[in-house]
Amino acid sequence: MRCPRWRHGARHDGPQRHRRSALHLDSKRSPSRRRPRSLAHRSVNHPTPGVVIKSLFVRxxxxxxxxxxLCVASGALVAVDGGTATLKPLRGALTSGVSPLYYVAESPYLLGGRMDRLFSTHAGLRADVERLETELVELRRTAGRYRGLVAENDRLRALLGSTESLPEGVLVAEIIAILPNPARHEVVxxxxxxDSVSTGQAVVDSGGLFGQVVQSAASTSRVLLISDTTHAVPVHVNRSNLRSIAAGTGSFDRLMLESVPIASDIVPGDLLVSSGLGGRFPFGHPVGIVQSVVRDPGDDFARVEAMPSAALDRSRHVLVVREGDA
Incomplete structure (x- = not known):
């Protein structure tokens, strides 16, 4: 009697199945019996401590x-360079080659300085501009004062230079006021x-005869100018010694000579000086320059006009010739 087919299969497959099951259980229970991996694989992924130490030692x-x-080579180069001149050309060539590196290394510093100057703050620049403007105004004001002092110094030098022909008894005075009366040419x-200033004393400036003192107070005096219509000065022509009288016309730039005969020796350009006659003015002070001489055949006297030598409308300092010194 045959066994059923399924039993036959079970009978023949049973040992194989049992063997596979046993192998499967063996693999789970005994991992050490597995097939070991290759040494190359283990050395790459999991190097052993001995291999690591050996590699570090070798490096x-x-x-x-x-x-x-390198130390030996450096010492040899130092010894050779110090003892001989063999490496000097090489050292020079290396220095020339490295020089651009110096400029490159220094360029950030130079560029930084330029950038600092370029990006200066607006407030700082504005403050500098205001400060410079203030200094400019101060310098201009100082320069103006210096120019004024230089001009005044020149006037004083010219004034003192005119005292060479004067006696020693002169006094420097400053004009402090001009009388407002247009009909009178007077200053204070x-x-x-x-200061020993008295009425009648002559007053001169650097150009010539200026006027005379007509009134004195304790610390001030009034001076009548030679251009006043009430003033007259005895003069003579320096070239021909012709005597006349120079009278004021009420104009600062014009004097009139009185009683000049039509045939007199006088021409434009002649210098008029004080004659000293009458005792009021010292002799020899310039009074004016003849500007025009008009001779009319129908008149007995010539019409002669002169320009005053003194700066009657511009002088600031004058000299007072004290009485008794003239």
Missing amino acids: RSISGYVLAG IDKGLG
Whole structure:
């Protein structure tokens, strides 16, 4: 009697199935019986401690050799360079080659300085501009004062230079006021009786005869100019010694000579000086320059006009010729 087919299969497959099951259980229970991996695989992914230590030792040994070699080479170069001149051309060539590196290394510093100047703050620049404007105004004001002082110094030098022909008894005075009366040519000076200034004394400036004192107070005096219509000065022509009288016309730039005969020796350009006649004015002071001489055949006297030598409308300082010194 045959067994059923399924039993036959079970009978023949049973040992195989049992063997596979046993192998499967063996693989689970005994991992050490597995097939080991290759050594190359283990060395790549999981190197052993011995291999790692050996590799580090080899690397450090190579670095040490390189360092020792560099030290020996450096010492040899120093010895050769110090003892001989063999390496001087090489050193010069290396220096020339490295020079651009110096400029490159220094360029950030130079560029930084330029950038600092370029990007200066607006407020700082504005403050500098205001400060410079203030200094400019101060300098202009100072320069103006210096120009005024230089001009005044020149006037004083010219005034003192005119005293060479005067006696020693002169007094420098400053004009401090001009009388407002247009019909009178008078000024006020800062010297008076306390300075031995008295009525009748002559007053001159650097150009010539200026006027005479007509009134003195304790510390001031009034001076009548030679251009006043009430004033007259005895003069003579310096070239021909012709005597006349120079009278004021009420104009600062014109004097009139009185009683000049039509045939007199006088021409434009002649210098008129004080004659000293009458005792009021010292002799020899310039009074004016003849500007025009008009001779009319129908008149007995010539019409002669002169320009005053003194700066009657411009002088600031004058000299007072004290009485008794003239």
